[in-house]
Amino acid sequence: MGFPTTRLRRLRSSIGMRNMVRETVLTVNDFIMPIFVTHGTNIKEPISSMPGVYHFSLDRLNDEVDEIVQLGIPAVLLFGVPATKDAIGSSSFDTNGIVQEATRHIKSRHPHLLVIADTCLCQFTDHGHCGLIHVHEKNGHQIGEIDNDASLAYLVKAAVSQAEAGADIIAPSNMMDGFVHAIRTGLDEAGFTNIPIMSYAVKYASSFYGPFREAVSSTPQFGDRKTYQMDPANVREALREAEADVLEGADMLMVKPALSYMDIIRLLKDQFDLPVVAYNVSGEYSMIKAAALQGWIDERAVTLEMLTSMKRAGADIIITYSAKDAARWLAE
Ligand code: PBG
Secondary structure (H helix, E strand, O other), X not given: OOOOOOOHHHHHOOHHHHHHHOOOOOXXXXXXXXXXXXXOOOOEEEOOOOOOOEEEEHHHHHHHHHHHHHHOOOEEEEEEEOOOOEOOOHHXXXXXXXXXXXXXXXXXXXXXXXXXXXXXXXXXXXXXOOOOEEEXXXXXXXXXXXXXXXXXXXXXXXXXXXXXXXXXXXXXXXXXXXXXXXXXHHHHHOOOOOOOEEEEEEEEOOHHHHHHHHHHOOOOOOOOXXXXXXXXXXXXXXXXXXXXXXXHOOOEEEEEOOHHHHHHHHHHXXXXXXXXXEEEOHHHHHHHHHHHHOOOOOHHHHHHHHHHHHHHHOOOEEEEOXXXXXXXXXXX
């Protein structure tokens, strides 16, 4: 033939051979496990749209965090389900707010488990938006618009109170313009110069958040989030979002959701030298669970394949509701 025949299959011939040449390895150190915390006692309430995920009151949280630590998962991401909501999301920056209480609780039990606090107002506002709303009249109609700059001060208060409670990382998910700069400045002024910001830099206005919004009842009461979250059709805009966050002082860049946005994960990995975080969101999790419950797919194989793909795309860290399952499977 004049040239050597290609034998790509030579390097796939045995388990040992495949293990030796594997390019992407998923480990438990890659995972962050989200936890939903709520006020009250003796609550471990299943979230119906997310089988295997619960709301926990603090007195029922110990078993969950003990298991997470025992599995070797390095971090949890806290979402609060507050008792009361109002126009400015006051319970998001209350010293005795649910996220602050849960942070203190977890850190006193497991000082080495990293606690990441989600910084957003949407779970805490009665209108369900991620920032403050400015209501005004336009053509005889009352309309509500996000007040970007007024929201920043409240997000800073939330971030600082989370850091005061002992959070190790602040993860702002609100998508207001300038939030990284505002929060960095606020944390520094309060003495938290060493607390990193994991920025939800590229967050799409996605339908994959459906089960999560049901879980924390944060569906907007009017309008949608399209004026602050990104259009799923855009990729160059993701670069502008990420670049702004890098300049403002972000320490890690998140892409959310993950599955439909693998190209964005790769882009950020190639363009910036910060760790890239992929958020494997609620809808992605629930689709696998639903199909697995029907017996249509192999849950373990599909989950590990998806998580490996996110890493291959460039994610250094993956936030996933499957963290505990995946940690168990990887250890087998
Ligand atoms: C709050 C927030 C959302 C998610 C994480 N933080 C919902 C949203 O923006 O509507 C979604 C997480 C998931 O779907 O798993 N801003």
